[in-house]
Amino acid sequence: MTAQVYRYIEEPELTILIPCLNEAETIERCVEKAKLCLLRLGVHGEVLVADNGSTDGSQDLAIAKGARVVHVPDRGYGAALRHGIHTARGRYVIMGDGDDSYDFSNLDPFLAKLRDGFDLVMGNRFKGGIAQGAMPLLHRYLGNPVLSFFGRLFFKIDLGDFHCGLRGFNRERMCDLELYTTGMEFASEMVISAALKSYRICEVPTTLKKDGRSRPPHLRTWHDGWRHLSFLLMFSPRWLFVYPGLALILLGVVTAVILFPGPVSLANGVNLDVHTFLVAAIAVLIGVQTLTFGLIAQRFAIKYRLLPPDAAGSRGLSFLTFDRGLLVAAALILLGLFGIGWSLFTWASVDFGPLRYPSVMRVLILSLTSIAIGVQLGFTVFLSGIMNIPNKRDRIRAAVENALLRSGHHRR
Structure with missing residues (x-):
């Protein structure tokens, strides 16, 4: 019995993973919502912040709110997430950006699908709702729809929001994919590699609100859009x-x-x-x-x-x-x-x-x-x-x- 309790303590069921690069304005709210969600669901889990070299004190703020912080020496969105996935302790991982645009307080649908045996659970912002000003019009009506269309066409993936940043997955199965990209195209690589390996993939509605930071986002519209599209083509x-x-x-x-x-x-x-x-x-x-x-x-x-x-x-x-x-x-x-x-x-x-x-x-x-x-x-x-x-x-x-x-x- 003691061994079972010890194993339970050492191996959380869920890790909520947040990549971070200078998110001092919003990281505390994200960690708080994630912690409250774990408490409400009664899930043994952890909040893990993969810090990518913040210089604004984001690390200390996250630790003060109860998150575990790991330092990622390699720069890039994909590098932070990849390192976070490999250091996560949970059986399942739900990842989301640290700008307070995703709803960490309502992760119930993601966890339910993961428990049902799905390997990758994607959020769909177009079904769940996009608040005014939360997504640039170019992204909403051109970038995301076009890239999602190509994803469905090339890889026969029935997803309406190919690039939603809020998603959950089985950690062990994701590590087996041996993902390698370090930039924003990491989001595409994850979905493509999972589809090519015939992983069970589904999506659930989620909401997107305007982020809470005053600085410009890290995402560069045309540069990162082209990187996503070229990555789709290289894998097809x-x-x-x-x-x-x-x-x-x-x-x-x-x-x-x-x-x-x-x-x-x-x-x-x-x-x-x-x-x-x-x-x-x-x-x-x-x-x-x-x-x-x-x-x-x-x-x-x-x-x-x-x-x-x-x-x-x-x-x-x-x-x-x-x-x-x-x-x-x-x-x-x-x-x-x-x-x-x-x-x-x-x-x-x-x-x-x-x-x-x-x-x-x-x-x-x-x-x-x-x-x-x-x-x-x-x-x-x-x-x-x-x-x-x-x-x-x-x-x-x-x-x-x-x-x-x-x-x-x-x-x-």
Whole structure:
């Protein structure tokens, strides 16, 4: 019985985590509300302030109100939260900003969902209510909706407020994600990584009021918005590389097929001829390059476990074997050389004078495009082969996994 009581004291159920950087005007109210919430809920927990180098005495104010303060040497919103998560003592963690804009007195819905087994519980400010002046109009009607839309589109996450700062999670499960970003994009990384690992994610309504500080916020609208968007794209090779590449290839091929027999006249006297055919060929070339970038990025991300294995992507990657890829590259180069040879023969037939056959230029453009794609594909195959060479890290990881499997087998 004594051991159980000791364990209960040492391991709180809930940690309320507050990142802090010069929040002397509001940190006391945040800690008070969090402490009162724990008392009202009857939950054994702690209030943890992850201080990121405050110079206004925020640390002492938080300690005086009963919070535990940890000092984070690395600067950045993500660095403070990551350090706080790893030093938290609770089974569950609910995090929120220290500017008194989030309601720490009403964390009941978050804790209830965590107890139901959800790994990540997001707040939704659009459902719970946003007070006048609490969120800039640009964030409310453009930034958050657009980034949340891309999050749902890229990662199939059913969240209406992708970047709400008030959220709860299972601490052990969150540590397993090995999050690494240090800036504002940490909020996106947490949700994306949880979704890619098939964590159980839900959201609950929460409110947002105008913050209580007199200084400007740390958030920089365009800079941090771009960092969030670029992070979403980097974790989605399909939307960054594969889909744009396929679209360019399709557009270029369709245009080239239409224009290969000859010029096409459109309305208002617009004529599409060999110049448009050249643009179509370049579109195909760029599309193929983008698509191969996507396949390499997908292979790299899966190999180093930045992304989980994907069935459709694996089929595409399995096709790009070393020998098969080189054969396709060689065939494209030979086809292009044949087209160039035919073009030279046709030109020689008129003693290398002016050509009256517009089809020759189309064949020449097509042949050069085929050679360029073949060369590019050949180098891509070699790059993919280099990535498949086992390194020391792969051997160590394989040895560890085999040891774990054997120990599990022995236990059974």
